[in-house]
Amino acid sequence: MKAFSYERIDDAAQAAARAFEVSGSKFIAGGTNLLDLMKHEIEMPAHLIDINGTGLDDIVATDDGGLRIGALVSNTALGADERIKRDYPVLSRALFAGASSQLRNKASTGGNLLQRTRCPYFYDTAMPCNKREPGAGCAALDEGADTRQLGVIGTSDHCIATHPSDMAVALRVLDAEVETVNPEGQTRRLTLDEFYQLPGDTPNVENALEPGEIITGVVLPAPVGGRQQYYKVRDRASYAFALVSVALIETDDGKGRVALGGVAPKPWRRDEADAELGNGAKAVMEKLLDGARPTDENAYKLTLAERTLAALLAKE
Amino acid sequence: MTSTTTFEKHRDSATTRSAVALSINGQRHELELDNRTTLLDTLREHLKLTGSKKGCDLGQCGACTVYINGERVNSCLTLAVMHQDDEITTIEGVGDVEHMDPMQQAFVDNDAFQCGYCTPGQICSAKATLDEIRAGIPSHVTQELNGPIEISDEEIRERMSGNLCRCGAYANILKAINQVANDQTARERS
Numbered sequence A: 001m002k003a004f005s006y007e008r009i010d011d012a013a014q015a016a017a018r019a020f021e022v023s024g025s026k027f028i029a030g031g032t033n034l035l036d037l038m039k040h041e042i043e044m045p046a047h048l049i050d051i052n053g054t055g056l057d058d059i060v061a062t063d064d065g066g067l068r069i070g071a072l073v074s075n076t077a078l079g080a081d082e083r084i085k086r087d088y089p090v091l092s093r094a095l096f097a098g099a100s101s102q103l104r105n106k107a108s109t110g111g112n113l114l115q116r117t118r119c120p121y122f123y124d125t126a127m128p129c130n131k132r133e134p135g136a137g138c139a140a141l142d143e144g145a146d147t148r149q150l151g152v153i154g155t156s157d158h159c160i161a162t163h164p165s166d167m168a169v170a171l172r173v174l175d176a177e178v179e180t181v182n183p184e185g186q187t188r189r190l191t192l193d194e195f196y197q198l199p200g201d202t203p204n205v206e207n208a209l210e211p212g213e214i215i216t217g218v219v220l221p222a223p224v225g226g227r228q229q230y231y232k233v234r235d236r237a238s239y240a241f242a243l244v245s246v247a248l249i250e251t252d253d254g255k256g257r258v259a260l261g262g263v264a265p266k267p268w269r270r271d272e273a274d275a276e277l278g279n280g281a282k283a284v285m286e287k288l289l290d291g292a293r294p295t296d297e298n299a300y301k302l303t304l305a306e307r308t309l310a311a312l313l314a315k316e
Numbered sequence B: 001m002t003s004t005t006t007f008e009k010h011r012d013s014a015t016t017r018s019a020v021a022l023s024i025n026g027q028r029h030e031l032e033l034d035n036r037t038t039l040l041d042t043l044r045e046h047l048k049l050t051g052s053k054k055g056c057d058l059g060q061c062g063a064c065t066v067y068i069n070g071e072r073v074n075s076c077l078t079l080a081v082m083h084q085d086d087e088i089t090t091i092e093g094v095g096d097v098e099h100m101d102p103m104q105q106a107f108v109d110n111d112a113f114q115c116g117y118c119t120p121g122q123i124c125s126a127k128a129t130l131d132e133i134r135a136g137i138p139s140h141v142t143q144e145l146n147g148p149i150e151i152s153d154e155e156i157r158e159r160m161s162g163n164l165c166r167c168g169a170y171a172n173i174l175k176a177i178n179q180v181a182n183d184q185t186a187r188e189r190s
């Protein structure tokens, strides 16, 4: 790990201003992703700003019947919250499908959204990776590369990595918005679709955050109700990242929404696919995965996604 | 906006160390540490509290599990300087040979280890597993999200999945946890 200076700032807007001022700054929340990446010298911040004292750790009702989740609310506290369990069960399910109890106790809402890919070549600093080092090339696109876990849609000729968060898939299906404050103290809200960016020819840019901008929270709209499910398919029964995951909401009016994890650089959802939910899993996936560019090794994800959705739709 | 300071200044040894006071097992320790020092390395290398073990150093194995303000966490994935004023409890604070915690006794009774390397982390996690079930915190295998949660082998296994054991003592670890769970339930009933 490279040496760095450290300070704690207990106000979000001040932390944003400070991060803008000191080049090479990074915020640290739970530290469960950042410290892992710092040990690998994939992330090498010169300055760490500890934001754990900013008080962004509660979940409060909004005026329009939704909830505002502070960026520092832990994954355990969020998943176990009575209102989340009752009104947004797909979110509880996604959270408890991720990581381990020890990690969930530390992992924060903001940090979870910003966790980086688990592409094996991103982690292997001896291999070229455009995400780590823009312009270096992408080892995952080389002949014979191991691409089994990597993306099938939304990818580019520069990067085929996926976003690994389970929580973000549930937030996407719930139409949540990310709330931020920038170094000038201005706030804004972005849908998850706006927040996450596709790799294109700049896979190092993963989201819409500007320099210094800090996530203050996530806003959930009023509950949509309906039947909510999260199904995560992985190599073992617990404690592994998703190969494919499906977040599904079926509302009483026969409509619904579906988002996929493990297949794309961001939680994957399309309105035209949601509209097909009455016509079965195959019809949904024809729209949702239209334009997919799998490798020979990960084409199984297309079939797996369809069958996973079919299994959820068929559940009593 | 003020001018941007340089990277070099922040990698300078004058700024890469911090003073921190840690409260561990009820005792206060004043330390001056390189900011990079994880809580695990602080415990083991600076305070000689070597009960917490380093398996992977990457949050994958659970050997370093300790409690911070009552919650179990991986001490390898957090920095000591982030824990000023937090209450930290390690396996040494859970119990010792003279005053064994019921979970430690249950691990001995059930032969729940071979080499013992993962054991401190397993015991910290095992105690937290039962506490978390009783607190109504759901897990991946909990059928009904709302309402009380039954202690079952399936619940225990899922909640212990962040603790790996190279010796494969899992079956007896499960027995040890069930022993404590049953004793607690019996005590509540009487």
Ligand SMILES: Cc1cc2nc3c(=O)[nH]c(=O)nc-3n(C[C@H](O)[C@H](O)[C@H](O)COP(=O)(O)OP(=O)(O)OC[C@H]3O[C@@H](n4cnc5c(N)ncnc54)[C@H](O)[C@@H]3O)c2cc1C
Binding pocket: A026, A027, A028, A029, A030, A031, A032, A033, A034, A035, A036, A051, A071, A097, A098, A099, A100, A103, A106, A107, A108, A109, A110, A111, A112, A113, A114, A115, A164, A165, A166, A167, A213, A214, A215, A216, A239, A240, A241, A242, B058, B059, B060
């Ligand atoms: C062994 C292991 C298994 C895992 N398994 C899963 C899994 O199955 N599913 C899953 O979804 N996740 C999994 N995770 C990832 C885990 O969910 C993330 O590490 C965690 O959510 C990150 O949150 P944090 O608060 O610790 O973030 P940190 O490590 O503190 O930060 C992560 C990034 O976010 C930035 N950041 C943090 N907070 C803010 C903020 N408020 N504003 C702006 N920037 C911010 C930091 O600068 C950093 O770049 C696993 C992790 C490990 C180590």
Ligand code: SF4
Binding pocket: A117, A119, A120, A121, A122, A128, A129, A130, A131, A132, A137, A138, A139, A140, A141, A150, A158, A159, A160, A161, A203
């Ligand atoms: S797929 Fe993306 S993250 Fe993986 S090696 Fe290629 S550029 Fe890097």
Ligand code: FES
Binding pocket: B053, B054, B055, B056, B057, B058, B059, B060, B061, B062, B063, B064, B065, B074, B075, B076, B077
């Ligand atoms: S040493 Fe911390 S989880 Fe393995």
Ligand code: FES
Binding pocket: B112, B113, B114, B115, B116, B117, B118, B119, B164, B165, B166, B167, B168, B169
């Ligand atoms: S007893 Fe040897 S690793 Fe678990």
